[in-house]
Amino acid sequence: MPRFSPLLSVILLLSALAGSPSAKAQSSITVDEPWARATVPQQKVSGAFMRLTAQRDARLLRVDTPIAGVVEIHEMKMDGDVMRMRAVNGLELPAKRTVELRPGGYHLMLMDLRQPLTAGQTISLQLTIENRDGTRERIEVQAQVRGMAGNSTGQSMPHKH
Ligand SMILES: [Cu+2]
Numbered sequence: 001m002p003r004f005s006p007l008l009s010v011i012l013l014l015s016a017l018a019g020s021p022s023a024k025a026q027s028s029i030t031v032d033e034p035w036a037r038a039t040v041p042q043q044k045v046s047g048a049f050m051r052l053t054a055q056r057d058a059r060l061l062r063v064d065t066p067i068a069g070v071v072e073i074h075e076m077k078m079d080g081d082v083m084r085m086r087a088v089n090g091l092e093l094p095a096k097r098t099v100e101l102r103p104g105g106y107h108l109m110l111m112d113l114r115q116p117l118t119a120g121q122t123i124s125l126q127l128t129i130e131n132r133d134g135t136r137e138r139i140e141v142q143a144q145v146r147g148m149a150g151n152s153t154g155q156s157m158p159h160k161h
Pocket of ligand 1: 074085107108109
């Protein structure tokens with residue numbers, strides 16, 4: 001059985017610390033499967049979607065991206081028998097509950113697009129999160145652009161602004 005020298009033990013300990021989750025955990029928000037919908041020519045709006053899970057109560061305050069002039073957080077709701085969407089001021093992220101932004105539900109509306117979104121491309125979104133104590137953090141998200149075809153969640157959204 002080999003015996004570790006004290007120096008080697010220190011090195012092993014340091015590498016274990018560097019690899020531990022607590023050493024990397026900068027953000028209290030987990031972002032899963034971010035994606036945005038590809039556009040057709042002349043289309044100036046699109047939607048972006050993802051799942052957000054906060055460790056502590058937080059709120060998605062705003063989203064910015066270089067590829068759109070305006071980003072709004074939208075909610076879709078039945079109004080009688082018509083599905084309508086409207087901008088909301090923020091999105092509550094209750095602790096340890098996954099909030100899903102998806103077609104037909106909450107979504108990020110990318111408006112005034114500065115370029116077409118092509119399937120396979122990656123766009124960056126900057127989320128501003130406000131924690132319960134009022135502190136804010138910014139999270140960079142790389143969202144993959146997906147086409148409509150072959151996407152089971154890709155039913156078209158009624159987008160009337
Ligand atoms: Cu919308």
